[in-house]
Amino acid sequence: MVRIRIDKVVTKRGDDGSTDLASGERAPKDSARIEGYGAVDEANCAIGMARELLLLEEPGExxxxxxxxxxxxxxxxxxxxxxxxxxxxxxxxDQPVIADRHVAALEEAVLRFNEGLPALPSFVLPGGGTLGAALHVARSTVRRAERAVVRLSREEPVGRPARIYLNRLSDLLFVLGRYATVRFGKAELLWNPEEA
Structure with a gap:
C-alpha cells in the first residue's frame, strides 16, 4: 500500500508555474495532466462537502x-x-489505480439507491434541500473532471476504467441527490419549460 508523508507544505518549487508529478517529472501547472487531476481534486472537495452536510441529517441506515x-x-x-x-x-x-471492479461497484450502488425512487417525468432542477443541492454540485463538478480527463486522454494514455469511473460517479451522485431529497423529506422540483 502506498502511503505518503507530507512534512513541508511551502516549498516554493511551484512558483515558476510548474509542479512535480508523482512519477518525478515536472509539468506546467496548466497542462492537461494537471488540469485532469486538479479537476478530480475539486470533485473530491465537493463530495466531501456533501458528505459533511449528510452528517447533519437524522442518523439511520x-x-x-x-x-x-x-x-x-x-x-x-x-x-x-x-x-x-x-x-x-x-x-x-503497488500504486493503486481505478479498475473495472471500482466501476462495477458504482454501477451496483446506482441500482441500489435508485430502486424505489419515482420515475422522472422531466429533468430535475438541482436543489431538494441543502444536501440534495450539494450532491448536484458534486455531480456537475465530477462532469467537469470527466471532461478534463477525456481531454488528457486525447494527448496521453489514460486508463479506460478511470474515464468510465467518472462517468458512473456522476450517475451515482445524481441518484444520491434524488435519494437524499426523497429520503430526508425534501421537495424534488422538476424542470418546467413553460416557466420561461
Missing part, C-alpha cells in the same frame, strides 16, 4: 449507507488523482 459510499468514493478519487499524476508507463506496482 440511509445516512450510514450514503456516508460509506461517499467516503469510499473520496478514497477512490485520491487513487485516481495519483494515477493521473503519474505519466504513462511509470506507475509503480
Amino acid at each position: 440511509a445516512r450510514t449507507e450514503m456516508e460509506a459510499i461517499l467516503l469510499r468514493v473520496q478514497n477512490h478519487l485520491f487513487n485516481l488523482g495519483s494515477e493521473l499524476a503519474t505519466t504513462a508507463g511509470k506507475l509503480r506496482p
Whole structure:
C-alpha cells in the first residue's frame, strides 16, 4: 500500500508555474495532466462537502449507507488523482489505480439507491434541500473532471476504467441527490419549460 508523508507544505518549487508529478517529472501547472487531476481534486472537495452536510441529517441506515459510499468514493478519487499524476508507463506496482471492479461497484450502488425512487417525468432542477443541492454540485463538478480527463486522454494514455469511473460517479451522485431529497423529506422540483 502506498502511503505518503507530507512534512513541508511551502516549498516554493511551484512558483515558476510548474509542479512535480508523482512519477518525478515536472509539468506546467496548466497542462492537461494537471488540469485532469486538479479537476478530480475539486470533485473530491465537493463530495466531501456533501458528505459533511449528510452528517447533519437524522442518523439511520440511509445516512450510514450514503456516508460509506461517499467516503469510499473520496478514497477512490485520491487513487485516481495519483494515477493521473503519474505519466504513462511509470506507475509503480503497488500504486493503486481505478479498475473495472471500482466501476462495477458504482454501477451496483446506482441500482441500489435508485430502486424505489419515482420515475422522472422531466429533468430535475438541482436543489431538494441543502444536501440534495450539494450532491448536484458534486455531480456537475465530477462532469467537469470527466471532461478534463477525456481531454488528457486525447494527448496521453489514460486508463479506460478511470474515464468510465467518472462517468458512473456522476450517475451515482445524481441518484444520491434524488435519494437524499426523497429520503430526508425534501421537495424534488422538476424542470418546467413553460416557466420561461
